Amino acid sequence: MTVRLYDTRSQALRELDPVVPGRVGIYVCGPTVQSSPHIGHLRSALSYDVMRRWLAHSGLAVTLIRNVTDIDDKILDAAPKAGSEWWAHAYRVELEFAAAYRALGIQEPTYEPRATGHIGEMIALIGRLVEAGHAYPAEDGSGDVWFDVASWPDYGVLTRQTGDDFVAGDGEGRAKRSPRDFALWKGRKAEEPESASWPSPWGAGRPGWHIECSAMAERYLGSEFDVHGGGLDLRFPHHENELAQSTSAGSPFARLWVHNGLVTVAGQKMSKSLGNSVFAADLLGAARPVVVRYALEAAHYRSDLDHSAGSLVEAEEAVARIERFVERAVDAGAPPAPAIVPPAFAAAMDDDLGVPQALAVLHDTIRRGNQAIDAGELQAAGEALGAVRAMVGVLGIDPADPAWSAGVQDDGSREALGALVERLIEERQEARRARDFAAADRVRDELAAAGIALTDTGDGTRWSIDGR
RNA sequence: GGUGGGGUGGCCGAGAGGCGAGGCAACGGCCUGCAAAGCCGUGUACGCGGGUUCGAAUCCCGUCCCCACCUCCA
Known part of the structure; x- marks a missing residue:
């Protein structure tokens, strides 16, 4: 049985064909820890949590790397407003993310590297690019190093943004050869804290946004790995630039590019200006974590997911239905049966992680299990119970999972x-x-x-x- | 302007040429002292207009609308 995933680069369903048979390496772009986690961050992390759970269930040894971007313009910008040093601010937000992830039962990645811990790898990679003629230090004494887009004909293959049809990237008006060139290294500016700079062959400074992922993915997963994931909004420029950096430096990089859909709120894009952001804390205050998780998994990971007050109510009902069945089956004395996922469920998951169809199989199984209980067919009820437990485990919505009560103080x-x-x-x-x-x-x-x-x-x- | 993705029943949300996924809500029934739960049943859904086909939500042509990215974003 093989898993197929939709690959952004080829715009097609592609078979997951691991670089190392039996193992799979996944790199997911984690958050820039500038402000509190919102529903979109959770949905994204959840998508890859389900992916890794299914791949692991399928017998693959999964290495999941999810980074933390803890040095960045926006962090340097937000920290003073929060009255903190940038590193203190980043760390505090990182802890918020960790708490939200844990609350939703998102399994810890195999490793969670921070950008600031990999400056050396980034400098080495930039050095390779400069040497290969794909990057150049700015000639204005700024200490900036730019990626030379013109030197890499394949630039734009991920999102087909070839030609000059797109608007200039960041660093407008700076000493770069083309507006499309992007920063690999940013020389320190006088007004920036000294703690936010590191020495480099091009002078003190800090890394550009994209280089960290190239450097960390290669360090932990090797120069070629299986899946690179992230939000749809990261395709361009972030992932396009990562791909250009890594491939021009001689690394094959990711075989498959997977992008999860974004979350809208009551049909609108979530944005600060609209003031409609839904934060993790809002969700977790409004419903049980397992319900939040169900609500965020209910749509296919590549679809837009519209969040409204009703979606949590509906999810609560659905989760309660699962819980009632499990309880009913146990109470009825259904004999234990092996926890095996039904073939239809496996087929749905193998087909680009078809969770909505998998949920349909789950609910079908529950109905048949309830019928069996009503009819006194305990053997069949037990088999349904085993299947439900297996499915619910893969989806991370097992009501019996101790994770849901981990944070709950039970004082008797x-x-x-x-x-x-x-x-x-x-x-x-x-x-x-x-x-x-x-x-x-x-x-x-x-x-x-x-x-x-x-x-x-x-x-x-x-x-x-x-x-x- | 460029690139990509959409418009499915009261709502959410799959599917992608031929038996109406599934959930929620609603209504009727069984069960119940009554409820609840569970089960059974009830829906002339596929933006609009043409076309291809024995057959189209699915393919083709046209058309309208929405969204994302191209600037930080999961």
């Missing part, structure tokens, strides 16, 4: 509450046995008012808080 209050609720349930049962339904309903209403729902089942009454 849940058990204390349980004891009280059980007493009230017993009271209600006695009323029901006496056919005093008014009294029975009063108990149920009082509990409901406190946010506790009761459900009568074949063997006893279950309770839950807000449907959890």
Whole structure:
């Protein structure tokens, strides 16, 4: 069974054919730690989390590298406004990202390199480019080093931005040969903090944005690796420039380029000017992490995902349905069966990570499992339960995953509450046995008012808080 | 202007020439003391206009609209 992924460069579904059989190396552009994580960052990280989980499930040894850009114009810009040193600001934001990722059950990457930890690799790579005639130090004494786009005929192959149809990049008016040339190294400016510069053969300065990914991908994954991922908005110029740098320096670089779709909010692009940004904290305050995760996985990773208040409500219902089935099957005494993913699920995932179709298989399996429980066919119910557990594991939405309760402090209050609720349930049962339904309903209403729902089942009454 | 991606039922969201993915919501039924849950059933969906075909949401032509990137962005 082979996995196919949509490759941006060839604009086609391509078979994942690992450089090293049995292993797969993935490089994903992580965040520039300038401000708090938002829904788009989470969606992106989640896309590659699902990818790595599926590849690992398929028996591949996955090496996932997701970088942190912790030195950059925007960080230098944001830090003073936050009243911090740039490095303190970057680190604080990085910790916010880590917390949000953890909350959503996004598995830790194999390694998470920081740009500032790889200045040496970047300088070495820039040196290779200068030597090969693909880069040049500026002649204005600025200490800048530019990539010479004209020296690399393949420039633009990733996004077909050939010719001169596009607008000049950054560094307008600087001493570069062509407006299309981009910065590999930025000489230190007088007003910039000394702590934000490193010595180099071209003078003190700091790296340009794109060079870090080329340098770190090569260091951890080798000069040729399997998948390079990131948000759709990074295709140009970021990924185009990475590709140009690495290939012109003699590295084959990524075999497949994967780009995840962006998130809109109520149909609009999220932007600071519109003030409609949805931050990780907003989401996690509005719904359980597993629900947020489900909501962000519900659309195919390459589609736009529109977020609205309703999407979390819907996801909550869907997740609750999964949870109820698992609980029901266990309560019914369904015998354990191996956790095997159904063939239709595997086929959907193999086909460019078709999570929406995979979810359809999951829900089908749940319906069939419920039918089996209703019919008393415990063997079949157990098999459905095993399949559901396997699928839910791959998608990272297993309700039983300890990750969801990792951050929850349990001081015993849940058990204390349980004891009280059980007493009230017993009271209600006695009323029901006496056919005093008014009294029975009063108990149920009082509990409901406190946010506790009761459900009568074949063997006893279950309770839950807000449907959890 | 250049490059890429879209317009699917009340909503979300798959599919990409031929049995109406799936979820949510709604309605009817079974079950229940009543609910809830679960199950069963109910939808003349594919921007618009032409065309090809035995058959088109899917292909072709035309047309309208939306979005992203080309400047920092997941």
